[in-house]
Amino acid sequence: MRIGVVTFPGTLDDRDAARAVKYAGAEAVSLWHGDADLKGVDAVILPGGFSYGDYLRCGAISSFAPVMTEIIAQANKGMPVLGICNGFQVLCEAHLLPGALTRNHELHFLCRDQTLKIENTTSAWTTNFTKGQEIVIPLKNGEGSFQCDDETLKALEDSNRIIARYVGENPNGSRNLIAGITNERGNVVGLMPHPEHAIDSLTGPTTDGLPFFTSVLSALVGK
Amino acid sequence: MSLDTVASAQTSPDTKQPFAELGLKPDEYARIKEILNRRPTSSELAMYSVMWSEHCSYKSSKVHLKQFGEKAPHSDALLVGIGENAGVVDVGQGYAVTFKIESHNHPSFIEPYQGAATGVGGIVRDILTMGARPIAVMDPLRFGPADAPDTKRVLPGIVAGIGGYGNCLGLPNIGGEITFDQTYLGNPLVNALCVGVMRHDQIKLAKASGAGNLVVLFGAKTGGDGIGGVSVLASETFGASGPAKRPSVQVGDPFVEKVLIECSLEIFAEDLVVGIQDLGGAGLSCATSELASGGSGGMQVQLDKVPLRDPSLSPEEILMSESQERMCAIVEPKHIARFLEICAKWDVTVDVIGEVTDGDSLIITWHGEVIVDVPPRTVAHEGPVYNRPFAQPDYINIVNAQNIDVPLPKTAAEIKAAMLTIASTPNLADKSWVTSQYDKYVQGNTILAQPEDAGMVRVDETTQLGVAISTDANANWSYLNPYEGAKLALAEAARNIAVAGAKPLAVTNCLNFGSPEDPGVMWQFAETVRGLADGCLEMGLPVTGGNVSFYNQTGDVAILPTPVIGVLGVIQDVRTRTPMGIPAAGLDLYLLGETKNDLAGSEWAFLHNQRGGNSPIADLQREMKLIDFLLANNSIFKSAHDLSQGGLAATLIEATLKNNIGATITLTDAGIELLSETPSRVLIAIDPQDAAKITYPATKIGTTGGTSLTINDAEISLAELRTAHTETFPKLFG
Amino acid sequence: MGKIVVDVMLKPEILDPQGKAVAAALPRLGFSFATDVRQGKRFEITVDGDVTPAQIAEVEKAAEVLLANPVIETFTVRSE
Amino acid sequence: MGKIVVDVMLKPEILDPQGKAVAAALPRLGFSFATDVRQGKRFEITVDGDVTPAQIAEVEKAAEVLLANPVIETFTVRSE
Numbered sequence A: 001m002r003i004g005v006v007t008f009p010g011t012l013d014d015r016d017a018a019r020a021v022k023y024a025g026a027e028a029v030s031l032w033h034g035d036a037d038l039k040g041v042d043a044v045i046l047p048g049g050f051s052y053g054d055y056l057r058c059g060a061i062s063s064f065a066p067v068m069t070e071i072i073a074q075a076n077k078g079m080p081v082l083g084i085c086n087g088f089q090v091l092c093e094a095h096l097l098p099g100a101l102t103r104n105h106e107l108h109f110l111c112r113d114q115t116l117k118i119e120n121t122t123s124a125w126t127t128n129f130t131k132g133q134e135i136v137i138p139l140k141n142g143e144g145s146f147q148c149d150d151e152t153l154k155a156l157e158d159s160n161r162i163i164a165r166y167v168g169e170n171p172n173g174s175r176n177l178i179a180g181i182t183n184e185r186g187n188v189v190g191l192m193p194h195p196e197h198a199i200d201s202l203t204g205p206t207t208d209g210l211p212f213f214t215s216v217l218s219a220l221v222g223k
Numbered sequence B: 001m002s003l004d005t006v007a008s009a010q011t012s013p014d015t016k017q018p019f020a021e022l023g024l025k026p027d028e029y030a031r032i033k034e035i036l037n038r039r040p041t042s043s044e045l046a047m048y049s050v051m052w053s054e055h056c057s058y059k060s061s062k063v064h065l066k067q068f069g070e071k072a073p074h075s076d077a078l079l080v081g082i083g084e085n086a087g088v089v090d091v092g093q094g095y096a097v098t099f100k101i102e103s104h105n106h107p108s109f110i111e112p113y114q115g116a117a118t119g120v121g122g123i124v125r126d127i128l129t130m131g132a133r134p135i136a137v138m139d140p141l142r143f144g145p146a147d148a149p150d151t152k153r154v155l156p157g158i159v160a161g162i163g164g165y166g167n168c169l170g171l172p173n174i175g176g177e178i179t180f181d182q183t184y185l186g187n188p189l190v191n192a193l194c195v196g197v198m199r200h201d202q203i204k205l206a207k208a209s210g211a212g213n214l215v216v217l218f219g220a221k222t223g224g225d226g227i228g229g230v231s232v233l234a235s236e237t238f239g240a241s242g243p244a245k246r247p248s249v250q251v252g253d254p255f256v257e258k259v260l261i262e263c264s265l266e267i268f269a270e271d272l273v274v275g276i277q278d279l280g281g282a283g284l285s286c287a288t289s290e291l292a293s294g295g296s297g298g299m300q301v302q303l304d305k306v307p308l309r310d311p312s313l314s315p316e317e318i319l320m321s322e323s324q325e326r327m328c329a330i331v332e333p334k335h336i337a338r339f340l341e342i343c344a345k346w347d348v349t350v351d352v353i354g355e356v357t358d359g360d361s362l363i364i365t366w367h368g369e370v371i372v373d374v375p376p377r378t379v380a381h382e383g384p385v386y387n388r389p390f391a392q393p394d395y396i397n398i399v400n401a402q403n404i405d406v407p408l409p410k411t412a413a414e415i416k417a418a419m420l421t422i423a424s425t426p427n428l429a430d431k432s433w434v435t436s437q438y439d440k441y442v443q444g445n446t447i448l449a450q451p452e453d454a455g456m457v458r459v460d461e462t463t464q465l466g467v468a469i470s471t472d473a474n475a476n477w478s479y480l481n482p483y484e485g486a487k488l489a490l491a492e493a494a495r496n497i498a499v500a501g502a503k504p505l506a507v508t509n510c511l512n513f514g515s516p517e518d519p520g521v522m523w524q525f526a527e528t529v530r531g532l533a534d535g536c537l538e539m540g541l542p543v544t545g546g547n548v549s550f551y552n553q554t555g556d557v558a559i560l561p562t563p564v565i566g567v568l569g570v571i572q573d574v575r576t577r578t579p580m581g582i583p584a585a586g587l588d589l590y591l592l593g594e595t596k597n598d599l600a601g602s603e604w605a606f607l608h609n610q611r612g613g614n615s616p617i618a619d620l621q622r623e624m625k626l627i628d629f630l631l632a633n634n635s636i637f638k639s640a641h642d643l644s645q646g647g648l649a650a651t652l653i654e655a656t657l658k659n660n661i662g663a664t665i666t667l668t669d670a671g672i673e674l675l676s677e678t679p680s681r682v683l684i685a686i687d688p689q690d691a692a693k694i695t696y697p698a699t700k701i702g703t704t705g706g707t708s709l710t711i712n713d714a715e716i717s718l719a720e721l722r723t724a725h726t727e728t729f730p731k732l733f734g
Numbered sequence C, D: 001m002g003k004i005v006v007d008v009m010l011k012p013e014i015l016d017p018q019g020k021a022v023a024a025a026l027p028r029l030g031f032s033f034a035t036d037v038r039q040g041k042r043f044e045i046t047v048d049g050d051v052t053p054a055q056i057a058e059v060e061k062a063a064e065v066l067l068a069n070p071v072i073e074t075f076t077v078r079s080e
């Protein structure tokens, strides 16, 4: 199984995402933002960071990168895509996912270990969780507040497209405590916290993030 | 606009030049004329003035700093010593580590966000310049009183700036310090440390050799940043209309720096440079003269080839500009095509601006006319040296004669109150309001980060080799006795490394002081350097580099002498690291070391507005025995936590709150035992069955478990303790 | 040399924590004039020569795809 | 209900990384109109009743101490 990890200028967590892919037992293939070539990968991860400095709006400039043209096309055909943090922002800017991520309500960058409740266990990236499972993984971003209009929110809630919610106090002002969402088909997932930093308790708070990466392998094998 | 060329300088020897406005003394100006055998051109004058400034030439500190060389202990680990951008240490397995601290104090007071951000940017480029991948940062900070209105302006801005820049670079922030004192109110300290790693054969030096090799400038375009001083010159030269306004503040672009890092590392990996230098203070003046001086001396630069953000800049200003995110490399002609290709891949601006020449002059031209022709060593390495007078200031005898007279807690109610005070006082309160603004996870190699005693990062994922770093300063002790204060800070930093399970290896430092023109301040400085050099020799730890920051004062009032000491250690297997938090119930708590009545300079004395007494005398032999014991018995420690500011009281609070596991403690003389700050002490938690393995003077003080911290008959619930500990910062700054 | 200005504001129904923070800070500094504050972005775009209606139309397109995110923001374009 | 607008821009001599990033992105998307882009902030302040000159003066004071950082930014205040 080959999973692509995209590097934009300013991407930071690409090495970590690649490490998580390897921990899960797959091969990580690095993809360069300027090449409209997915090198035949089976799934793609858009990792965290500050692509293009996160100037203008997070993820806005990256969403136009040549590699995104291909990713958008493949995602629309059902290829699993996971956007973590900045990757989630890119997916929203590319309109693969609804809504937008805005400035944290406290107006600070926030790095902490965050408890989440997994709500959707049918997406390509969450089948190895159990519904309602609580996990702890790092949250670290300055613009992680998920916003959308009421209609979109209702649609997300009604069609079980909330991947995970924050447990406890709202860390960033996200609507309905939303930490991650998926598209209608369940192949594209955006997640604000960082599962790739919770795959080894030596370097992260837990190993709770690993099932995101093993899930996609199950999904691909099952296909 | 007339250009001041070397030719015109020769024919107009009597032109009046604003050397004083540029900070040069008459004898320094005379010396420049003597070196050049003529008056300097305005560009040369600009170069000499900034390169001979205190900041760049170390003219007041040099005579003292040379002790770090003279008293240097023998060390096989030192690969590159003082004099380069940063020292390099061998950590084994073919890896070399480089680390250094720099200050950005004054700019951070003027514009806290940008001042602190560009401070991080600068130190990261110093590390990158050595050929290393930067792997972590730390930020020792000092502020005025926590409740002062200006601290509310300065602290949040500085913290946001450090986070804003470091997070965007993808560098985990793994530690630092935050301390408050009145003397820092008009002069906060922003020190930034960066550590980087490379293979031995990847070490790069700042030297330009090989005639015909190209001088390449890459990174951001040059703007008018940080040239306020030189505008004087330009306006004198160019008549009344004068140049446009020049910014007094530099604005950083962390995205450009991140790209510059990746681009440079790719260039290093293909071994495409002969020498390299970052552009920091004094910009191109510094980079060209240091590169030339580090090599054989000859270099020719076409200044008009420098890509500009602001086309109105004069040559003097281009030479001085401190625009951020720029690097200067020496490249063999056969490698230039590949060099340019890598820059294009990363969209990095790059231009060839000159070449290395035979001979020993640095010649800079502007559209074909020679505006600089100097021996580069005289600019970069042979600046003025001052033997400034120093004398023990009067306050020393006065404060040393004072007795500390503070109420010590005895009853249960008093002990509880003291514990809550220690938990909540800004110097000791939980700092996560600050540290949660820093990314500590990025790069996936962080083993320990704040609030641990040391930061620790993994260097090799396969072998689990790692390095640990701690920075420490105790300005209260340095104020009472700067010689001992420096040694004590060194001891503390080394202890913090050992507590985490790593072996101390090398030292860096950032010496923050008031005006060197004040003999009392100069004495504090001299004593500090002497203490640090003696301490390093005794402990066998080489000083690999550092930074001196003078003129930290508001009016006549200098800051407390604040030598920030950073110690780097190595750990063979990061899986054996020891965390600070009590991990489980049912363990025994031992206090390693002896507690004496050391309240002078303590937090408890500070809380009672007492500044006097005598600092402890550093016993480095004892410290080394403690460190040896810690390293040899690492495997029995379930947790280990250093005692420093706030004594045992602070250590117990932090060790219990970390994992929310309480403890029951029995003390005979609770007041002193909780609040004295005797050095060389560590709290450890072990399995009761391992008691016999403790071969160091130790006292069993209690056991772990429960939901309270109980000291004799004072019971404090962890919930109450946590509230006291965590609410201080959000209340002040939230 | 002409100047085109693009103002981008969050839609009224979208939470604006920055505007809220400013609104909360003003009275603390003794300013009582504001009943509400919203914070947005202002882009100043320099173009060669005088601003033409065609350029304005181009900038409007750019605002739509890049400068503003229509999911949460509105924008106005004008020459200044 | 009146509206006062405060525009805050970085001084021209100060590096504007955000404007630079936008200026670099525009041509990649096929927009070639811009010779320079600067990005600043726009505050929309709602006040009770019609805007008075006294209020404008107050807002100017607030801009000076809070909305803008005079070390690196300039601002303009107007009613809209």
Ligand SMILES: Nc1ncnc2c1ncn2[C@@H]1O[C@H](COP(=O)(O)OP(=O)(O)O)[C@@H](O)[C@H]1O
Residues within 6 Å of the ligand: B055, B056, B065, B068, B081, B082, B083, B084, B085, B086, B087, B102, B126, B280, B281, B509, B510, B511, B543, B544, B545, B546, B547, B548
């Ligand atoms: N306090 C100090 N202790 C040891 N070395 C120092 C100290 N201060 C400066 N140095 C060394 O002097 C040299 C010049 O320092 P500096 O001009 O700050 O370098 P840079 O401009 O590259 O930061 C460096 O090698 C630095 O490590």
Ligand SMILES: [Mg+2]
Residues within 6 Å of the ligand: B085, B126, B278, B280
């Ligand atoms: Mg340097």
